[in-house]
Amino acid sequence: xxxxxxxxxxxxxxxxxxxxxxxxxxxxxxxxxxxxxxxxxxxxxxxxxxxxxxxxxxxxxxxxxxxxxxxxxxxxxxxxxxxxxxxxxxxxxxxxxxxxxxxxxxxxxxxxxxxxxxxxxxxxxxxxxxxxxxxxxxxxxxxxxxxxxxxxxxxxxxxxxxxxxxxxxxxxxxxxxxxxxxxxxxxxxxxxxxxxxxxxxxxxxxxxxxxxxxxxxxxxxxxxxxxxxxxxxxxxxxxxxxxxxxxxxxxxxxxxxxxxxxxxxxxxxxxxxxxxxxxxxxxxxxxxxxxxxxxxxxxxxxxxxxxxxxxxxxxxxxxxxxxxxxxxxxxxxxxxxxxxxxxxxxxxxxxxxxxxxxxxxxxxxxxxxxxxxxxxxxxxxxxxxxxxxxxxxx
Amino acid sequence: xxxxxxxxxxxxxxxxxxxxxxxxxxxxxxxxxxxxxxxxxxxxxxxxxxxxxxxxxxxxxxxxxxxxxxxxxxxxxxxxxxxxxxxxxxxxxxxxxxxxxxxxxxxxxxxxxxxxxxxxxxxxxxxxxxxxxxxxxxxxxxxxxxxxxxxxxxxxxxxxxxxxxxxxxxxxxxxxxxxxxxxxxxxxxxxxxxxxxxxxxxxxxxxxxxxxxxxxxxxxxxxxxxxxxxxxxxxxxxxxxxxxxxxxxxxxxxxxxxxxxxxxxxxxxxxxxxxxxxxxxxxxxxxxxxxxxxxxxxxxxxxxxxxxxxxxxxxxxxxxxxxxxxxxxxxxxxxxxxxxxxxxxxxxxxxxxxxxxxxxxxxxxxxxxxxxxxxxxxxxxxxxxxxxxxxxxx
Numbered sequence: 162x163x164x165x166x167x168x169x170x171x172x173x174x175x176x177x178x179x180x181x182x183x184x185x186x187x188x189x190x191x192x193x194x195x196x197x198x199x200x201x202x203x204x205x206x207x208x209x210x211x212x213x214x215x216x217x218x219x220x221x222x223x224x225x226x227x228x229x230x231x232x233x234x235x236x237x238x239x240x241x242x243x244x245x246x247x248x249x250x251x252x253x254x255x256x257x258x259x260x261x262x263x264x265x266x267x268x269x270x271x272x273x274x275x276x277x278x279x280x281x282x283x284x285x286x287x288x289x290x291x292x293x294x295x296x297x298x299x300x301x302x303x304x305x306x307x308x309x310x311x312x313x314x315x316x317x318x319x320x321x322x323x324x325x326x327x328x329x330x331x332x333x334x335x336x337x338x339x340x341x342x343x344x345x346x347x348x349x350x351x352x353x354x355x356x357x358x359x360x361x362x363x364x365x366x367x368x369x370x371x372x373x374x375x376x377x378x379x380x381x382x383x384x385x386x387x388x389x390x391x392x393x394x395x396x397x398x399x400x401x402x403x404x405x406x407x408x409x410x411x412x413x414x415x416x417x418x419x420x421x422x423x424x425x426x427x428x429x430x431x432x433x434x435x436x437x438x439x440x441x442x443x444x445x446x447x448x449x450x451x452x453x454x455x456x457x458x459x460x461x462x463x464x465x466x467x468x469x470x471x472x473x474x475x476x477x478x479x480x481x482x483x484x485x486x487x488x489x490x491x492x493x494x495x496x497x498x499x500x501x502x503x504x505x506x507x508x509x510x511x512x513x514x515x516x517x518x519x520x521x522x523x524x525x526x527x528x529x530x531x532x533x534x535x536x537x538x539x540x541x542x543x544x545x546x547x548x549x550x551x552x553x554x555x
Numbered sequence: 556x557x558x559x560x561x562x563x564x565x566x567x568x569x570x571x572x573x574x575x576x577x578x579x580x581x582x583x584x585x586x587x588x589x590x591x592x593x594x595x596x597x598x599x600x601x602x603x604x605x606x607x608x609x610x611x612x613x614x615x616x617x618x619x620x621x622x623x624x625x626x627x628x629x630x631x632x633x634x635x636x637x638x639x640x641x642x643x644x645x646x647x648x649x650x651x652x653x654x655x656x657x658x659x660x661x662x663x664x665x666x667x668x669x670x671x672x673x674x675x676x677x678x679x680x681x682x683x684x685x686x687x688x689x690x691x692x693x694x695x696x697x698x699x700x701x702x703x704x705x706x707x708x709x710x711x712x713x714x715x716x717x718x719x720x721x722x723x724x725x726x727x728x729x730x731x732x733x734x735x736x737x738x739x740x741x742x743x744x745x746x747x748x749x750x751x752x753x754x755x756x757x758x759x760x761x762x763x764x765x766x767x768x769x770x771x772x773x774x775x776x777x778x779x780x781x782x783x784x785x786x787x788x789x790x791x792x793x794x795x796x797x798x799x800x801x802x803x804x805x806x807x808x809x810x811x812x813x814x815x816x817x818x819x820x821x822x823x824x825x826x827x828x829x830x831x832x833x834x835x836x837x838x839x840x841x842x843x844x845x846x847x848x849x850x851x852x853x854x855x856x857x858x859x860x861x862x863x864x865x866x867x868x869x870x871x872x873x874x875x876x877x878x879x880x881x882x883x884x885x886x887x888x889x890x891x892x893x894x895x896x897x898x899x900x901x902x903x904x905x906x907x908x909x910x911x912x913x914x915x916x917x918x919x920x921x922x923x924x925x926x927x928x929x930x931x932x933x934x935x936x937x938x939x940x941x942x943x944x945x946x947x948x949x
Binding site: 177181213265269369414 | 560568580592601627764806810
């Protein structure tokens with residue numbers, strides 16, 4: 162078989178500033194840890210690394226849950242893990258849908274033969290707990306699922322009321338924390354969350370590839386009391402838990418180097434401290450919004466429902482979405498995201514996630530966007546950078 | 556939440572020699588590529604990286620199959636991907652079982668509601684095609700599945716006869732290439748294989764975390780003609796193929812840096828050339844066996860059925876398996892594997908995979924094993940290193 166290997170050049174992705182919906186910028190320390198020599202998945206040093214990773218994840222998730230581990234797949238694998246382990250065919254499942262990721266949850270519930278009780282909310286708004294209460298009347302759901310931070314819209318749904326509703330009907334409370342974890346409070350134990358999953362590539366600032374999850378004792382009990390097999394062998398938490406637990410029973414080969422990276426990213430978070438990290442995300446968000454609104458642009462989400470780490474800006478009438486994003490990438494090395502689904506072409510999604518949530522990125526984005534929009538002939542009010550600077554000064 | 560971040564020390568796994576059943580040693584070039592800056596999963600440079608990775612994978616799999624991609628999970632995720640996409644509840648599925656990984660296939664078929672036709676073979680032996688022919692009589696299987704290289708035993712099952720049997724009954728031929736790919740011929744197109752999966756951490760010499768798979772047109776047709784949904788959203792190849800194909804439709808966030816690593820590992824393979832690589836694996840295997848047999852130890856698998864990259868050595872009577880492996884790791888930084896299932900405590904599994912299949916590792920292992928066994932009071936015949944050297948010299 163003849164094949165010209167020389168046509169493939171050395172990898173050189175350059176250096177972007179990642180301000181899209183994820184992946185976000187990865188600190189050099191994390192990349193360096195990831196490239197440490199690979200060792201065996203039962204090597205004593207690696208087992209210790211697993212323990213530390215779990216301890217750091219529990220801190221980040223604000224939980225004591227024993228089953229707190231990174232699933233060997235990206236965030237969507239974490240979503241699938243929660244549903245495939247906790248529901249059985251015929252189970253009633255409430256899914257709150259206010260964007261792409263709630264829609265994805267519904268799809269998964271249908272594939273698994275769950276009886277879907279779907280509660281729709283306008284995209285760009287928080288889920289209304291009263292609607293959920295109404296939809297649930299007379300039902301007996303096993304799970305109530307919601308996306309904490311809808312990455313597709315930038316809306317944040319508060320978890321307390323939904324947690325109470327789940328408790329009232331005896332349902333497991335399942336929360337998507339893909340975008341919120343590491344950027345705002347999630348408080349699994351305090352809020353009474355039974356299952357949660359996230360991704361490494363958002364506010365944890367680690368490359369994509371793993372999905373941290375956490376199951377409460379109640380969720381573990383539900384898993385133990387299943388009548389049917391978990392349909393996925395790969396994501397069956399009763400077996401995966403044996404490898405991460407005291408037994409150390411081989412299940413599948415762990416993604417060693419990705420776990421090195423995650424441990425280092427979590428260590429950086431612990432060094433900063435959760436509260437300081439949340440405050441930093443809020444501050445940079447405020448500065449970005451101040452700049453955007455001073456320019457005369459509008460945010461999609463009402464102020465009280467905005468996520469700090471994912472900012473959705475309405476694209477001004479007549480402006481070419483793709484052209485602007487291409488110019489940001491080409492002229493400034495800056496990536497932001499476009500809209501998904503009904504919001505395609507209508508919004509830009511600007512991430513301020515983890516390592517990337519800092520003033521220099523806020524100023525770069527505001528400067529770059531203003532420059533490109535002016536070149537496109539869009540009328541932009543002056544003073545965006547001053548407005549952002551004022552937020553930092555106050 | 557108070558938490559002492561300082562107790563977590565800098566990551567320092569040291570430098571092992573990985574001669575177990577995988578992961579295997581990763582070349583520095585691969586680790587370096589993996590630590591390049593993370594970029595977006597729809598970034599033009601990354602899309603080009605995906606194309607190149609596919610082209611290199613097609614070379615390695617010896618196929619023209621369009622759907623040839625790395626699944627975003629480890630080898631077992633690849634196994635699950637093949638079954639979950641290709642079988643539906645009630646489908647008859649033949650699984651050949653001669654070790655742990657055939658057993659795992661059976662488990663997955665059962666979970667998916669397939670009608671399992673299980674053909675058992677002695678562990679440590681190749682699957683007997685006649686047994687499969689007999690078991691299949693009067694049946695109408697949709698899939699015939701076999702493990703090419705049983706990592707749990709070191710036995711190699713030839714694929715040609717089984718491929719013919721599958722064709723005779725109109726079944727899809729599904730092959731586990733986790734341990735064989737990159738270390739011996741697999742020849743998907745020539746042999747008529749419809750679905751294959753592998754892992755990155757064996758003879759590809761990349762860290763674990765991805766599972767290269769390839770589907771033939773016939774497999775894609777079967778996927779298109781399903782009557783039921785693929786039960787896994789994450790592994791649904793009809794959607795994943797859209798992201799890897801011309802549409803570039805977002806499905807889940809690709810594990811960017813792992814794909815950097817895979818591309819580099821594949822580039823190294825292409826530079827060496829497949830034939831040269833297979834020859835190298837065979838040569839080092841022969842040298843290892845010459846040394847082992849000269850010592851007076853025995854191989855588990857008959858000579859004609861042995862894998863070059865996974866060598867199963869019978870543990871001499873009275874020797875403490877775990878004590879020897881611990882000494883290898885502690886005194887020589889060398890990892891080998893123990894037996895699984897019925898073979899636990901009875902065999903050692905010694906990998907010569909990819910980057911690790913070289914004379915210096917063969918000599919290190921023979922020297923280390925001899926030293927430790929002698930210290931344990933085992934009678935060892937002299938001349939093992941000479942015997943290995945002679946293989947290299949001839």
